[in-house]
Amino acid sequence: MSDDDVSTAFAxxxxxxxxxxxGRATFEARLPPGVILPQWSVLNHLVRVGDGRTPLDMAxxxxxxKTTMSHTVAALERRGWVEFRPNPDDGRSKRVWLTAxxxxxxxxxxxxxxxxxxRILGDLPSGTMExxxxxxxxxxxxxxxxxx
Amino acid sequence: MSDDDVSTAFAxxxxxxxxxxxGRATFEARLPPGVILPQWSVLNHLVRVGDGRTPLDMAxxxxxxKTTMSHTVAALERRGWVEFRPNPDDGRSKRVWLTAxxxxxxxxxxxxxxxxxxRILGDLPSGTMExxxxxxxxxxxxxxxxxx
DNA sequence: ACTGTATGGTGCAATGTTGGACTATATGCA
DNA sequence: TGCATATAGTCCAACATTGCACCATACAGT
Numbered sequence: 001m002s003d004d005d006v007s008t009a010f011a012x013x014x015x016x017x018x019x020x021x022x023g024r025a026t027f028e029a030r031l032p033p034g035v036i037l038p039q040w041s042v043l044n045h046l047v048r049v050g051d052g053r054t055p056l057d058m059a060x061x062x063x064x065x066k067t068t069m070s071h072t073v074a075a076l077e078r079r080g081w082v083e084f085r086p087n088p089d090d091g092r093s094k095r096v097w098l099t100a101x102x103x104x105x106x107x108x109x110x111x112x113x114x115x116x117x118x119r120i121l122g123d124l125p126s127g128t129m130e131x132x133x134x135x136x137x138x139x140x141x142x143x144x145x146x147x148x
Numbered sequence: 149m150s151d152d153d154v155s156t157a158f159a160x161x162x163x164x165x166x167x168x169x170x171g172r173a174t175f176e177a178r179l180p181p182g183v184i185l186p187q188w189s190v191l192n193h194l195v196r197v198g199d200g201r202t203p204l205d206m207a208x209x210x211x212x213x214k215t216t217m218s219h220t221v222a223a224l225e226r227r228g229w230v231e232f233r234p235n236p237d238d239g240r241s242k243r244v245w246l247t248a249x250x251x252x253x254x255x256x257x258x259x260x261x262x263x264x265x266x267r268i269l270g271d272l273p274s275g276t277m278e279x280x281x282x283x284x285x286x287x288x289x290x291x292x293x294x295x296x
Numbered sequence: 297a298c299t300g301t302a303t304g305g306t307g308c309a310a311t312g313t314t315g316g317a318c319t320a321t322a323t324g325c326a
Numbered sequence: 327t328g329c330a331t332a333t334a335g336t337c338c339a340a341c342a343t344t345g346c347a348c349c350a351t352a353c354a355g356t
């Protein structure tokens with residue numbers, strides 16, 4: 001493992017940190033005031049992987065502490081975008097279900113940000129995102145596995 | 149701009165958000181308790197681009213509000229890792245300079261995390277990071293330019 | 297020079313994040 | 327069964343982030 005490899009890795013993580021910041025700002029500019037990216041992301045996650053997950057499942061998926069996820073889903077529930085039902089398999093846990101309003105809000109979010117993303121995509125060499133995606137997935141999976 | 153392109157972009161930003169989180173956790177696990185990633189990142193930035201920057205310069209580079217950067221550099225100054233000097237060109241602003249202790253602390257950070265990064269790199273197909281870096285730079289620059 | 301506006305920086309308050317302690321339920325093992 | 331340990335979730339307090347109001351300095355147009 002050469003020093004060069006390590007400094008490339010540093011540079012990659014550095015760029016990723018800044019892009020995450022920019023992406024968050026882009027998103028939040030389009031969400032209604034008071035709604036925050038992690039809230040929308042949880043709705044999106046539930047749509048993509050299916051609802052009925054437990055809060056702890058999602059905390060692991062997002063790599064945040066369980067208290068943070070607890071706070072986030074509580075906010076979503078207050079707004080009527082998700083509802084809790086007991087987990088029949090485990091009396092300690094809840095399952096989180098999307099409401100119709102929650103699905104609609106998630107869809108609105110995509111529709112609102114799509115033009116911003118389209119503008120960014122238009123300024124990038126075509127194929128940039130497709131080139132990034134598989135490598136990013138691989139990196140994420142590897143880092144996830146390394147966190148033992 | 150097809151729907152597929154937009155959903156690829158969503159997926160890329162999603163992965164980037166999670167990797168940023170994982171990277172942050174990896175780093176903070178190696179920093180002394182109470183030291184936080186943004187603090188170390190600012191020291192790293194000053195080493196890489198040269199010290200003598202103003203806080204506002206750095207706020208822009210990191211895409212954070214100026215109050216956040218003000219808070220961060222104040223913490224670094226309390227720990228003796230940077231010092232402020234007046235800006236001879238502009239009486240409103242400060243310039244931020246690294247101290248010897250600041251440089252040493254930044255170097256220690258690299259040395260502490262390098263083994264973790266090396267482990268991750270060892271589990272990735274070689275060339276993954278090199279493949280990512282130019283695309284990420286491009287994406288970051290484009291998003292930066294789009295934020296007008 | 298004078299005045300209006302723009303910019304660098306900070307203090308404060310509201311909010312988000314997170315570690316630690318705690319409760320309740322589940323599971324493994326004698 | 328009974329007990330020790332592990333796990334899901336929440337409450338609370340400490341701390342980080344950030345929008346807003348404010349001050350000081352700079353600069354542009356007259």
